[in-house]
Amino acid sequence: MPLNLIFGLCASWAIAKFDFAGKAWLVSLIDLPFSVSPVISGLIYVLLFGAQGLFGEALRDHGVRIVFAVPGIVLATIFVTFPFVARELIPLMEQQGRDEEEAALTLGAGGLRTFLSVTLPNVKWGLLYGVLLCNARAMGEFGAVSVVSGHIRGLTNTMPLHVEILYNEYDFVGAFAVASLLAVLALVTLGAKSALEWWHRDELAAAARH
DSSP states (O other), rough: OHHHHHHHHHHHHHHOOOOOHHHHHHHHHHHHHHHSOHHHHHHHHHHHHHHTSTTTHHHHHHHOOOTTSHHHHHHHHHTTTTHHHHHHHHHHHHHHHHHHHHHHHHTOOOHHHHHHHHHHHHHHHHHHHHHHHHHHHHHHHHHHHHHHHHHOOOTTTOOOHHHHHHHTTHHHHHHHHHHHHHHHHHHHHHHHHHHHHHTHHHHHHHHHHH
């Protein structure tokens, strides 16, 4: 989630505020996870970083393990949650336009200060929604993680994978308990979003009018 937060902020700022070569390609790259099955993305990681994969021998020689280890799970989760922050911010930044940033630059502010003082405060609620969506998607991911994890208990099994393991072992009570915990986490995420909207409803309404 932190990695996608950084990428989403940088990518949406570049796409919405600047014109550059390759802009259409960047937008297409952001949308790619929506059109690729998570299982296929996990298989691609195996073909690239697995023992018999394209980079498998080089990684093995350097003692680096990605597939059937935590790095593989991280990479798979990054891919499936790739678009959420950026796709939440791009329309918002495009709607706000460039006037305030250009005014700040005219008054002598640098690029970083303009971003921190003008751009970021204007999109903080959209950024929050993107982070919440990214977090919820990461918690519930199954397909890509299932391919790259190896289902190693205590090492690479996530909560959704553990539900499957318990169910396949006919431990229905345990599977239901873990699934219930996932549901509670989803409700907590939704509750946090609703609470923030309620606490800051006046500010949100003012931003919407602006």
